[in-house]
Amino acid sequence: MNAEEPQIDTSPRVSDEVRRTTCYMCACRCGINVHLKSGKVSYIEGNRDHPVNRGVLCAKGAAGIMQVTAPSRLRAPLKRVGPRGSGAFEEITWDEALELAVSWLKPLREAAPEKLAFFTGRDQSQSFTSFWAQGFGTPNYAAHGGFCSVNMAAAGIYTMGGAFWEFGQPDWDRAKLFLLFGVAEDHDSNPIKIGIGKLKARGARVIGINPVRTGYNGVADDWYGITPGTDGLLILALVHELLKAGKVDLDYLARWTNAPCLVGDDGLLLRDAEGRLLVVDRVTGKPAPFDRKGVRPDLGARHAGARTVFQHLAERYLDPGYAAEAVAERTGISASRIKGLAAELAAAFDAPVVIEQPWTDFRGERHATMTGRPIAMHAMRGISAHSNGFQTARALHLLQILLGSVETPGGFRFKPPYPKPFDAHPVPHAVCEAGKPLGGPHLGFVHGPEHLALKSDGSPARIDKAFSWENPLSAHGLMHMLIPNAHAGDPYRIDTMLLYMANMAWNSSMNTAAVMEMLTDRDEAGEYKIPRIIYSDAYASEMVAYSDLVLPDTTYLERHDCISLLDRPICEADAAADAIRWPVIPPDREVRGFQSVLIDLANRLRLPGFVDAEGRAKYRDYADYMVTHERRPGVGPLMGWRGNGAQMGRGAVNPDQMQRYIENGGFCTVHVPADAAFFKPWNAGYQDWAVSLGFYDKPQPYLFSLWSEPLQRFRRAAEGHGELQPPEHLRAGLIGAMDPLPVWHPPFGAAAGADYPVHALTQRPMAMYHSWGSQNAWLRQIHGHNPLYLPTALWERHGFEEGDWARVTSPSGEITVPVAHMAGLNDHTIWTWNAIGKRRGAWALDPEAPEATKGFLLNHLIDELLPDRGDGIRRPNADPVTGQAAWFDLRVRIEKVAPRDASLPTFPVLHSPVPPARRNRP
Amino acid sequence: MTALPPPSARKLGLVIDLDTCVGCQACVTACKGWNDQGAGAPLSDMNAYGSEPCGTFLNRVHSYETQPVEGPAEVVNFPRSCLHCENAPCVTVCPTGASFKRAEDGIVLVNEDACIGCGLCAWACPYGARELDAAAGVMKKCTLCVDRIYNETLPEEDRVPACVRTCPTGARHFGDLGDPESAVSRLVAERGGYDLMPGMETKPVNKYLPPRRKGAAAAGPLDPLVDLEARGVAGWLDRILGAF
Amino acid sequence: MHPAPSVIVFSVLSGAGFGLLAFLALGLPIVLGTDALLLWGAGYALAVTGLVASTFHLGNPRRALKAYTQWRTSWLSREAWAATGTLVLLAPVALAAVFGVPMPAHFGIVGTVLALLTVFSTAQIYAQLATVPRWNHGSVPAIFLVFSLAGGAILAGAQIPAAVLTVLLAPLLVWSFRDGDTRFARRGETLQSATGLGPDPRVLAQAHTAPNYLMREMIFRVGRKHSRRLRIIAVLCAAVLPAAITLFVPPIPPVRVGAFLIHLMGAFAQRWLFFAEAEHVVGLYYGAR
């Protein structure tokens, strides 16, 4: 060594202390090690022991420290003093704030609980917030799923008892072929990245189907730059080609799906006297209940004039209308490419993976091995956020199931507590009575028209019109319809809107400018049409400015949270897992964890479930609730260390439970036994394990629904059968949409016609979470503004050059924005990053911040209602099955304009509720 | 200390797999986070919440598009940090000796206590691996996390650079490129790892693994079971169920 | 490259200062008393002002003394030594002249050599950089030296050297502007060699949307906006006009000062362009040079 070389300390102590908790910058919920120096957060890294992220963190997670120190953090409860939308507030005490809230809420509960609408964004405590709303008695509760990805969730659960979206994952360790449809980032952020890394390291093939070739699609070994909204066509063409070639797993279909079930004249499946689905046994040639011991269902049977689902299905998809040649033009993918993809699927299909692991199925049959097809798929909002998304997602599940690659090695795997068939979920409850709690959970899975949330006059019972004829299977509610409906007083007027972490006055609404007007619109008497808005946010978001009372939340390192099996846990296919957050640092401002605030409000309002018979509070705060609440006897928010501390899943309340979680790094895992790892819906070993953990109370094996009876029941109603009948104007649409077999319809956006020839999309940037990343000093340098990317064809046709600007017009709006060129892009598609654009004055940023000047939202171009088709009715811009907002149906036209300093539209600068930020850091 | 030491046997560095990097920027903020709190001055952010923020980062991830002869354009994400060159020009230009290459393992570092912030080393680096911190006035660069990789207060498995530890796809590999038998050297050999701007004669230690060839797989066409036009769905059902 | 005013001021003024000192040290002309005070003073003032200006470019000027340590490898360090050496060595010569003690003409030769070495070192700081192809060329020290000596000669009133040097400077400048324009391409580095990606990679998105030190320091495209006009000013003011003046106007002090100021203007224009037109290979990563 050179004598002059400076000596450096290569072993500095990293910190004084490490506290392990859970990240919050997205719904992935990775484990983090928070390092503290002198009581301050100094460094955040991934927790290696954590089942979700195994030590890695994404860009947001590693920048969490900038979230916790952001100058945009709210500091105290705020009461509006200026006109709504101005951003003028005064800080008040918590007692004043809570008393004010109670003075608004109490009379509502006593007279008309439906006048409170409580909607939450992507929070992670829905089982708790919905419990609160049930106690309050309002039917108007939902989280954000309706504008997010309910198509994906509902299609999965109705078809196979679980979905891609948070309910399952590819078998990253065994898949040889992986198809990714319409994903830029997803909720399962780090697991997908870890998984893609594993596939790449093993040399497995990754195929991206996406109009845009960035991120995951950039590393994909092959890319299909599909025209938006046409995945259903592509998938059903693959189904056609595979069927034609006989590359479908007949054994799988016969054993585990309703393919061998018999379709009656009414389109419903034949059942025996006890209501069990009937199949024809190949051994006896006689009908038998599907789950009888030893039964060998016959896919080709006929019985009493009824044919099997399989026959119906073959007839439908073997039709030349589904051939590759027939769909090529509409999908933008040549017939030879489609056939090539089918051939790749077939090749992987012919190379099964076998695990030497015996197991027993629900019919009592013992299997020596677990054998599967190494074809994994994953899809998200590229499919989900179209008005044909529900059926497209069903088509994708059909493809997976035909290949025999769901819940088999190498394919797609459920994460406990899934699988769980739709009929094991609750049905919606919407009947409310003054002063009484609601009869059950708000959200659920309807089986047919009898479960719709309608009043006796047939009008929607819910403010968002969820579970109405417009969108019968709206399993997650319709948050995006809340403000428009409340403003219009349709189906009725409400009084108070309680919102929790949803930036509805900006990036989370369609038609943002109109929504801001609705929030500030007044009636003849000069009162706001939406009289009261209470909002909980942690930061100075755009929505804060539109609230009357702001209840400031803590940041994620300053509070308790519960990531529960009752809700959306952090499970992986091989383990049930749940997690907590706990205050690793104390808040330094007058802020409180919102869940604890809800408990305080519940106690003041004496809500059932929160107070005992004498009206005494049952829970001190959220931490107390997490440990002592029991949903069913022995089953509470947290599964770990119950009872005597050794019981997992079920067990009495254990006062030490929180401490045990903290000691274990903030999470608890229980591994799936090896003989229960696959075939979960039909695996006796899995079913017993699930019961032991309390996922359900008795085994519930079921068949995958290739043929969907709930859909058929709505179709029958629309055809005029039964007492519950849809309004006339929806009949034809329902008959088309409620097809019991997956089907493709052009997305409604296509109706915009030739004047709007271009598809316009957004993508999630991996390094930003919706609106909140921009307050992060590190992340905002990575994504401080967002160009509109144009494909080469459009770039050249319009003569664009670097630095140019364009006017983009849709049937409902217009924006003027900077453009950039991208070659790896579908010829008819333009796109930009989601939610980078910011309103001037929000988020404690300089009003001249690039987010506010050059950044922009596509939301100004999207309307929550479709244009009138000439019948005087404006239908929702949504999937007709689930009501999912069709963000990606958007059609536009584009013109070159002179370069500008700022994008359009612009809005007045918001008055900031927090003091200006310090200029430099540190 | 500005003279380069004789070439070390141990050459620690990174191997970055461009076939796997999805451009998530995790390594960018993980690097910022680690080096913001570690030895030396924090990595400042000027005008952090203002109209033109400008901060110091030791690792940045670019996105490029390439147009292969056949097939659609391809996107490649390209992380860029110090390559710990064997023939480091940033070291020899330094007037103060602040910039040095470790004789022991080849890591190129800046001794901030001696740095006058003249910027010359940044000029000398072809790869943009050095950034002068506007608040501290000293030169900042990737340290290969020298305060992690030998850190005895960390568990063994954590003695890797922060960016490597965090990379969700495993696109970043750390090891001894001087040892032909090391995992990283083998990876470089197998995958055709290469140098950036070899013409600059800097002899980078870090290597990049090229994206793999993309496009359709060589799968034969699917033969139909029966002639559907001739035998119809019934004929097809016969065939498929007969074989089952 | 970013044309930092401190560096431009430094290299122009100290260049001229050391040039003047070089002439005075050689006794061209021999000056004594007040004349000596003025001329030696001017030489020292220019050299020192330039050196002081250069410290404004430093992030940490308090530690500037450390720059003396690496003379074995660093041209910046060598420049520091040479500059200091020149100033120290010539101090007795200057003082002697001021106090009217004539010194033999060859006495200052070492000082002259050191002064020129200083200028050469300054130039080498730039010329050594393979990363900036326009600079990485043997003509760069030549031009720096010619500038330095021409400025010095004009001020010193050394008419013939001044005329020769300024006449020489004109074609040298014209050639160097033109030749410089092709050096980047000749060096052969492209985005393809910078990334190893091909064929024909293009930037899809910058690493960060926010600017950074590298972009501000190495990719300074606005500085080239008026480059044609500045090139003409540089050639006219630095070379053609001073040449004409020295050749045709008697070198009385006001003329010398006037010619020097005109030359200085040209030198500033040239030095601005020297930085503004220099493209660093790192710009390739940003698709901008």
Ligand SMILES: Nc1nc2c(c(=O)[nH]1)N[C@H]1C(S)=C(S)[C@@H](COP(=O)(O)OP(=O)(O)OC[C@H]3O[C@@H](n4cnc5c(=O)[nH]c(N)nc54)[C@H](O)[C@@H]3O)O[C@H]1N2
């Ligand atoms: N970093 C980060 N992570 C996040 C979020 C975030 O804001 N930032 N948000 C979270 C939330 S709330 C959600 S809902 C998820 C969403 O996660 P993603 O589903 O990944 O959501 P998007 O980014 O909207 O990506 C949609 C993708 O679909 C493609 N696409 C659009 N139309 C079509 C089509 O018709 N066919 C096909 N095949 N593709 C199409 C788009 O090009 C885009 O790549 O991400 C979650 N995770």
Ligand SMILES: Nc1nc2c(c(=O)[nH]1)N[C@H]1C(S)=C(S)[C@@H](COP(=O)(O)OP(=O)(O)OC[C@H]3O[C@@H](n4cnc5c(=O)[nH]c(N)nc54)[C@H](O)[C@@H]3O)O[C@H]1N2
């Ligand atoms: N054009 C277009 N628009 C879209 C989409 C799209 O793809 N394209 N995607 C849609 C989808 S899928 C979704 S999910 C929505 C996202 O919709 P939102 O959930 O509304 O998105 P955010 O912007 O994340 O807003 C969340 C709010 O929560 C606040 N917040 C953050 N942390 C906390 C906390 O700890 N406590 C509390 N109380 N508040 C907190 C933030 O400050 C912010 O104001 O956007 C939708 N909008």
Ligand code: SF4
């Ligand atoms: S994916 Fe990133 S933001 Fe989301 S929880 Fe994990 S580390 Fe946090």
Ligand code: SF4
């Ligand atoms: S990459 Fe740049 S900073 Fe790093 S050693 Fe090489 S020349 Fe020096």
Ligand code: SF4
């Ligand atoms: S900036 Fe610092 S490290 Fe770089 S050359 Fe100057 S003194 Fe050396």
Ligand code: SF4
């Ligand atoms: S090795 Fe360390 S310093 Fe270098 S880029 Fe990675 S994290 Fe940053």
Ligand code: SF4
């Ligand atoms: S963390 Fe890994 S995948 Fe993400 S940008 Fe960095 S190298 Fe690429």
Ligand SMILES: [Mo]
């Ligand atoms: Mo979402």
